[in-house]
Amino acid sequence: MNAGTQTHAVDLARSSVRELNATLHALKEGSNASLWRVANPGGLHAIAAGLDAPVTVEVDGPVGYYCGGMNKQATILIRGSAGVGVAENMMSGLVQVEGDASQAAGATAHGGALIIGGNAAARCGISMKGIDIVVKGSVGHMSAFMAQAGTLTVFGDAGEALGDSIYEARLYVRGSVTSLGADCIEKEMRDEHKAQLFERFKLAGVDGEIDPSEFKRYGSARQLYHFHVDNASAY
Amino acid sequence: MCGIVGLFLKDKSLEPKLGEMLSQMLEVMTDRGPDSAGFAVYGASEPGRVKLTLRAPEGYDFAALKETLGGDAQLTERETHAVLSVPEASVDGVKAKIAAIAPEVTVVGAGASMELYKEVGLPRDVAGRFKLAQMSGSHGIGHTRMATESAVTTNGAHPFSTGDDQCLVHNGSLSNHRGVRRELERQGVTVKTDNDSEVAAGYLTWRMREGRSLGEALEDSLDDLDGFYTFVVGTETGFGVLRDPIACKPAVMAETDEYVAFGSEYRALAGLPGIENARVWEPEPAKVYFWDRAAA
Amino acid sequence: MNEHIKPPAAPRTLPRESATFDAYTMSEIRRAAATGIYDIRGAGAKRKVPHFDDLLFLGASMSRYPLEGYRERCGTDVVLGTRFAKKPIHLKIPITIAGMSFGSLSGPAKEALGRGATAMGTSTTTGDGGMTQEERGHSQTLVYQYLPSRYGMNPDDIRKADAIEVVVGQGAKPGGGGMLLGQKISPRVAKMRTLPEGIDQRSACRHPDWTGPDDLEIKIEELREITDWEKPIYVKVGAARPYYDTALSVKAGADVIVVDGMQGGTAATQEVFIENVGIPTLAAVRQAVKALQDLGMHRKVQLIVSGGIRNGADVAKALALGADAVAIGTAALVALGDNDPQWESEYEALGTRAGAYDDWHEGRDPAGITTQDPELMKRLDPVRAGRRLANYLAVMTLEAQTIARACGKSHVHNLEPEDLVALTIEAAAMAQVPLAGTNWVPGQDGRF
Incomplete structure (x- = not known):
């Protein structure tokens, strides 16, 4: 943010999420970069959902469900934990959570980046369609279920059934994986993957601090791409 | 389908404020359950x-x-509602007499410290009617209900008492409660309403009657109860949390040196003192969590 | 000589086929044994179930007075989404086009639906696979489906839509996801869905980021926030427990509820699912209406009923039972030219016949509607097909008006259950109207 950035303060103890979102939606592409500081989010839902402008929103505290839902362009920083479906169906931009994220973080998101400082619960990156998710802690069960495209990078551990029914998304996990889901296998970590992982470290601001070779890569065995009776138990 | 809250105080000096904290938590969960509300408080x-x-x-x-x-x-x-305190030795006699002479009166709970209130209406109104904010105690659980397949009645409201000083609140929907209900009937456990949550409560009562501890009974429910559920249960000395293995229904917990709190959503916890510095996390699926005063 | 005369053969019984193991059942057993795959097909339940055919209207005579056809007004307009949305939808006729995906249908077929619906002043609906330019460009009013898979879901299209339909389930498969076979995952379909080309795509049965009405309420709030509370939010359920599902949709904040009976179609699902899960449309309407009435929300939250609607009589009967509008899917495809006898020889080459073709998922539709094959697609002229759909919608509307006028109604919404009687005990029980000639309504005090 340069010196010319306009800063606005919004207190959700005094005004509503509706008012905040209506104001942010009124900002159109090409409007001046601006910084919005949001106080007292108190776990309210749909904060900064549906933005479509290159603004920065800093939320000072924990948010409820669907913060940054369907985001385009905006940078949203959450200084606290995030509820269900943070950055769900995001198209572009950045959503950063300092604390933990609840289930379905980054669900079905097409683009942009989601950085989670703590842990993410179950179904992180479910049906993801191109987003890059970096979780500095661990992820819960059924993460990257039916993940179609994009990357999920986990510095900690992954719970049960990681990458169940995965399509073409790439999963990088440093710690342990309780179990892999149907059709998800460990794959060779080649230089191109290490380079991709390094880019994710940059996104999370930890490049140079972590060695990509500590990670394992997981992806689709592509055995369920065509229905076959011998795989019936996996359906 | 519902909102649930729970609060377990570690710091005795907060006990006079238990009701105030719990009622604020309950009210925030109105959107999740506008049909009825209820709570159990473990007091003196x-x-x-x-x-x-x-x-x-x-x-x-x-x-x-x-x-x-x-x-x-x-x-x-x-x-x-009314709380009738009687000598331990006379409990069975009093219950029998009430059943005989006052059929319109229901004994909704019994125990050394548990008091249990529930009524149809918005959580704010229900908490207000019973003056929850003025109650003190060591711990309590509460529930706001959005009725799914059973009627909006006081009987259908939570918590359901599962035995002396024991009660349960539930968010979710059980898919095999009719079958479990029939088994409970064979075992002599009466389930009075159509509500799936009461079946869960009755199930725990039955398991504990068979000699299982509450924690073990919760473990058993992972095998026998099908569907989606988050349970919060209260006992004389503590409270427990269990989510089904798929864990679609939300749950957030917070712990500080002063308390352990449970909410269906973070919003329910947002007003608690010192929440900004609490450890906030999501309970894992199929794992029994338990906080006990005796152990604390 | 007598020893040369053959004794008469003992009479033999006729060959007898089992009612249980009938020819179709045995062909299905042989098919399963040969392939090891369950049968997947399109369309809705084909078994005979109690339907609107089993209801009759009581026309006016001495105690009620009819309206003159053509001269005396009989309104058909309907407004959907009056509860919370800033911009409710105004339709000229109470017949909408149900959700059908681009992917299951070709681009020109989607265009034709848009043209036909727009000509008659009604809406079309997207499906599992996103919004196409063909469809948006040719639909004056377009409902955007919000499905578990979220294929092609994006905020730009949400803002372009006139309403959003959160799909919890559909009548052909309440509780199930779909399956689109590889033949139909063309490069364009694959790109819109972010999938590899040619794979057998499976759709999820639950939404990825909410489960249950208490969480749906929060999801609806998010969708309203994203669209600045302008657009009506529909919730669509497959008919299974319509009383509870309708009540819970209302509690979750829906503006409009769509209840789809088991005759409602699908692009591709297991035959066993289509024929064995869910309840008939006839059995669902009154339950849904009762839920709205019990909550004081009838006519405030609008009800759209779908699943096997074929003509103006079906429309009038659904409205009389309390629906605000109906939706058609299969019937609209037939109007466009699906299963048309002109392609009989090609249907036979596919091992079926015109009228029975339901392998929509295979992408080899001779009519060029349920396909992504560029050559087959050319067979459908979207302008002419759109015109056929408009004609069909006009006829259905005229038929519904004819019946309404005969019952003395100046608006089709003034039809009531009391204008109906049933021909069978089953229909009387399901529709909660008396058996014809009696005052007997079976199961009237029963629970849902």
């Missing part, structure tokens, strides 16, 4: 005495009932 107990929480139709003359019952009984009235 007197050695050798048992508290019976009674419920009766509006305007019922509890004082007259107390007179008729006679003996050593103390009565505290709260709207449609």
Whole structure:
């Protein structure tokens, strides 16, 4: 943010999420970069959902469900934990959570980046369609279920059934994986993957601090791409 | 489908404020359950005495009932509910007598410290009617209900008592509760309403009657109860949390040196003192969590 | 000589086929044994179930007075989404086009639906696979489906839509996801869905980021926030427990509820699912209406009923039972030219016949509607097909008006259950109207 950035303060103890979102939606592409500081989010839902402008929103505290839902362009920083479906169906931009994220973080998101400082619960990156998710802690069960495209990078551990029914998304996990889901296998970590992982470290601001070779890569065995009776138990 | 809250105080100095904290948590969960609300508070107990929480139709003359019952009984009235404190030795006799002479009165809970209140209406109104904000205690659980397949009635409201000083609240939907209900009937456990949550409560009662601890009974439910559920259960000395293995229904917990709190959503916890520095996390699926005063 | 005369053969019984193991059942057993795959097909339940055919209207005579056809007004307009949305939808006729995906249908077929619906002043609906330019460009009013898979879901299209339909389930498969076979995952379909080309795509049965009405309420709030509370939010359920599902949709904040009976179609699902899960449309309407009435929300939250609607009589009967509008899917495809006898020889080459073709998922539709094959697609002229759909919608509307006028109604919404009687005990029980000639309504005091 340069010196010319306009800063606005919004207190959700005094005004509503509706008012905040209506104001942010009124900002159109090409409007001046601006910084919005949001106080007292108190776990309210749909904060900064549906933005479509290159603004920065800093939320000072924990948010409820669907913060940054369907985001385009905006940078949203959450200084606290995030509820269900943070950055769900995001198209572009950045959503950063300092604390933990609840289930379905980054669900079905097409683009942009989601950085989670703590842990993410179950179904992180479910049906993801191109987003890059970096979780500095661990992820819960059924993460990257039916993940179609994009990357999920986990510095900690992954719970049960990681990458169940995965399509073409790439999963990088440093710690342990309780179990892999149907059709998800460990794959060779080649230089191109290490380079991709390094880019994710940059996104999370930890490049140079972590060695990509500590990670394992997981992806689709592509055995369920065509229905076959011998795989019936996996359906 | 519902909102649930739970609060377990580690810091005794907060006990006078338990009701105030719990009622604020409950009210925030109105959107999740506007049909009815209820709560159980574990307050002061007197050695050798048992508290019976009674419920009766509006305007019922509890004082007259107390007179008729006679003996050593103390009565505290709260709207449609009343707490009758009686000597431990006379509990069964009092219950039998109430059943015989006052069929319109339901004993909704019993225990050394548990009091249990529930009613149809918005959580704010229900908490207000029973003056929850003025209650003190060591821990409590609460529930706001969006009725799914059973009627919006006081009987369908949570918590459901599962035994002396034990109660349960539930968010989710059980898919095999009719079958479990039939098995419970064979085992002599009565489930009075159509509500799937009462079946869960009855199931725990039955398992504990068979000698299982509450924690073990919760473990058993992972095998026998199908569907989606988050349970919060209260006992005389603590409270427990269990989510089904798929864990679609939300749950957030917070812990500080002063308390452990449970909410269906973070919003329920947002007003608690010192929440900004609490450890906030999501309970894992198929894992029994338990906080016990005796162990604390 | 007698020893040369053959004794008469003992009479033999006729060959007898089992009612249980009938020819179709045995062909299905042989098919399963040969392939090891369950049968997947399109369309809705084909078994005979009690339907609107089993209801009759009581026309006016002495106690009620009819309206003159053509001269005396009989309104058909309907407004959907009056509860919370800033911009409710105004339709000229109470017949909408149900959700059908681009992917299951070709681009020109989607265009034709848009043209036909727009000509008659009604809406079309997207499906599992996103919004196409063909569809948006040719639909004056377009409902955007919000499905578990979220294929092609994006905020730009949400803002372009006139309403959003959160799909919890559909009548052909309440509780199930779909399956689109590889033949139909063309490069364009694959790109819109972010999937590899040619794979057998499976759709999820639950939404990825909410489960249950208490969480749906929060999801609806998010969708309203994203669209600045302008657009009506529909919730669509497959008919299974319509009383509870309708009540819970209302509690979750829906503006409009769509209840789809088991005759409602699908692009591709297991035959066993289509024929064995869910309840008939006839059995669902009154339950849904009762839920709205019990909550004081009838006519405030609008009800759209779908699943096997074929003509103006079906429309009038659904409205009389309390629906605000109906939706058609299969019937609209037939109007466009699906299963048309002109392609009989090609249907036979596919091992079926015109009228029975339901392998929509295979992408070899001779009519060029349920396909992504560029050559087959050319067979459908979207302008002419759109015109056929408009004609069909006009006829259905005229038929519904004819019946309404005969019952003395100046608006089709003034039809009531009391204008109906049932021909069978089953229909009387399901529709909660008396058996014809009696005052007997079976199961009237029963629970849902």
